[in-house]
Amino acid sequence: MTRRLIQLFAGLFLFGFSTALMLRANLGLNPWDVFHQGLFEQVGGSFGTVVIAVGAVVMLLWIPLRQRPGFGTIANMIVIGIAADLSLALLPEPESLPVRAAWLVAGIVLNGIAGGAYIGASLGPGPRDGLMTGLSARTGWTIRRVRTGIEVAVLAAGVALGGTIGLGTILYAVAIGPLVHFFLDRLTVETRPGPAGQPG
Template sequence: MSTESAHEDPAAEVTEPRPIVVRLGQIVVGNTLMGAAVGMLVAAGMGLLPLDVFHRAVGDRCGWTIGGAIIAVQSTLLVLNLALPVKPGIGTVSAVVIPAVVADLTLAVLPTPQVVWLRVMAMLLGGAMFAAGTALYLAAGLGALPRDGLMGAIAHRTDWSPARIRIGADVLCLLAGVLMINPAVAVANGSIGAGSVLLAIALGPSIASLVPLFTHRPHWNTRVRRET
């Protein structure tokens, strides 16, 4: 194939990593979306993700907001990362603070929807925002979430698959959160609900499909040159 045909063929697309400024922007925007999504899901009262069930349970037991509980839990996981050791990045540290602050701010300004269809819309929008925010964060490649870093370290030291470890972590967080606040209370306050099942099924594939969109920037007009 000639260099001209390679230049004209869309299949010969060349990709380059995004600049560091763009990746830092992805971290900020992604974490902000994740925090706002958590606030919306709490306000919707139709079910949370397993880790957020645990966050909320810790907050209820300690008298903290969910943001305060996120900082406490994620900081503990970050310390465990360092002890293993797992090298954190700027994205790891930002994930401890930004989603927590934004979640509390969202709950402070967002009225609790009373009508069922508004609650459903809040749950669906929150799930979509969480998927987009997580994909932006992961695509930046500037450090894993504290939980993901810990799971990666466990996978490295055992024969368990990452999927098996993630399922185990989700089950553990869910059971611990429900037991801390009583199953009946978890259902009554909206920590556990139909949304929990939907989020558990849909978020993984959604995030996986979105990450490639935020990872590279295409350059369609890059000419391949050879020196002869």
């Protein structure tokens, strides 16, 4: 359990940091972050606060889907937003295109590592992942179909609100699946029953 908790929080902080890298690169974001950025442009506050608020609203959608959050779900909702804000406060805004491109690529790769780490800790899906799996279970649609539908919807809403799309959006869509798959295979923690039937 100690390793799972360390891996969970390391993955969540890395996810927030990688999100900040892509934001600072300003070359396009993944669909959910386009939506988060669009909301941030409209309501102000901080980017991380918007991430946390959207996560909380998404979790409310779990209720009719009969999804149950785990510890990792709540941590995901809170820690990524905090980590993104801290990272944005520390990272300067790069001016040269080569640096921005390097930050974009680093952000995507680190995002894949982070996803493999926090999912591999097996302490509960993130709010947005749970929405996807819950809708798939209730509708009978494939995960791919549900995920595509959700991401197209949030991307369109984010663009309408002023979020940034670009080359990074395309690169993320192409690369994130293989990256998470690669690192998840290596970072998944096997859980074994403890002496009282609890996870070890």
